Amino acid sequence: MKYNQVEPSIDKDDINNVTEYLNSGSWITEHNKTRELEDEIKSLVNRKYASAVPNGTIALYLSLLGFGLENKKIAVPNITMIATINSILWANSVPVLIDTDENLCMSYEELIKFNDLDAVLFVPLNGRTGDGEKIQKWCADNEIIFIEDSAHSLGSSYENSYCGGLGDASVLSFTPHKIITMGQGGMVLSNNSKAHDYITKLKTFNRSKDKVDWHEGFGLNFKITDLQAVLGLSQFSKLNRFIENKKQNYLHYKNYIENDDVEVMSFNKKEVPWFFDIKVKSLDLKNEIVNKLKSEGIETRGLYPALSKQNYLSKYKSDNLDNSENIFNKILWLPSSNNLKENDIKIISSAINSAKII
Ligand SMILES: Cc1ncc(COP(=O)(O)O)c(C=O)c1O
Known part of the structure; x- marks a missing residue:
């Protein structure tokens, strides 16, 4: 799969x-x-x-x-x-x-x-x-x-x-x-x-x-x-269905991810999750999760790097960009399409739950 x-x-x-x-x-x-x-x-x-x-x-x-x-x-x-x-x-x-x-x-x-x-x-x-x-x-x-x-x-x-x-x-x-x-x-x-x-x-x-x-x-x-x-x-014409599905899948991820070092980032009730994102305790664990999921055929995507870290934009860099520059190491986007079913999310979550740094 x-x-x-x-x-x-x-x-x-x-x-x-x-x-x-x-x-x-x-x-x-x-x-x-x-x-x-x-x-x-x-x-x-x-x-x-x-x-x-x-x-x-x-x-x-x-x-x-x-x-x-x-x-x-x-x-x-x-x-x-x-x-x-x-x-x-x-x-x-x-x-x-x-x-x-x-x-x-x-x-x-x-x-x-x-x-x-x-x-x-x-x-x-x-x-x-x-x-x-x-x-x-x-x-x-x-x-x-x-x-x-x-x-x-x-x-x-x-x-x-x-x-x-x-x-x-x-x-x-x-x-x-x-x-x-x-x-x-x-x-x-x-x-x-x-x-x-x-x-x-x-x-x-x-x-x-x-x-x-x-x-x-x-x-x-x-x-x-x-x-x-x-x-x-x-x-x-299917927008409402897509929205409900996204909200439901977000709840499934919240429900099935049980790794103490992983936080499913939250959305309020008025927000529609576009991508499901997790915040991981360390860069090492993030890499471990990426590799573990990859080995099981599950694709992830890193958050956008901070603009100030792109070489061609470095001249716009200023002080006080710490939050945005550091968060890249911790955030991962999980499979997020509207084709996912509850059981798919169970499988993906269980791979995340078994990832740990030894
Ligand atoms: C936040 C944001 N703005 C603008 C764009 C550009 O849109 P498009 O790919 O349709 O040109 C994207 C594309 O993903 C985006 O994520």
Whole structure:
């Protein structure tokens, strides 16, 4: 038996929906199905505007452009997937690395030490919301733009808002290991008509009118395809099931892992676990677990290394990044797909329980 750390969850309905669409004689490229997907997601997360784009990285980049964040100073948590900081660099802005808290999210206490920021790019990492709402309020009070990278977090909620619905703009991603997938895909969500119009122009060659080759200015092609949107809609119709399944599997891991040196990291009731993570007492034990699981065909993944540890980003390193730099040695992501059943989790947990340092 082999357990992948992640894999897409595609069923017969997904296949039938895509096949039916292809048989319908449609033009395949971005059109009504994409608008339907944008409408579904924006109403779920309570936003006025949504723009589907080819991936989350482009969504981040366009969200920064939409809010005039070129050549600016933008705070970013020191633990996140590389696309978050690369979107800042792509926009010719300067990233300011902020240490993380026990939720692996940007630390409020560390952030507020900075008084020269133009924007904050907050990441509810792995579905955990941390101090997101507190940070958003601080940003609003200080006229700092708040952008939310919710690539991991469709379905999770803060106390008062949905992930995807907090601050000036939010970004989602739909790669195969995300909460729902359409192969690749991303979305920018906001309540700002000016930003939305600008993003729409940028993603559609800035045409003055559809089907006409006069252009109001610079623009590119960041459209998706209705073929993808059909899969996205099909997956979206199962979102509640996926969420319940993730929550149930988290409880199974909590129940079956009984190694005193391993802590199953917790989620509150409003958060949807994207990946199931464990905190292990020592690096040696972490390595032991990785190897033991590997020998039984069980794949794991380490947490993202701190951005400040990436060579090409070392010039952005500053003091006070200890939490985020050290936690990498202790955290491991376990198999987390929606295809896992209770018995699979029992088997994986029992391998973890038998790992020890002699
Ligand atoms: C936090 C975060 N932001 C952005 C991205 C980029 O999304 P994409 O892979 O769709 O470009 C990812 C991808 O995994 C991510 O994890």
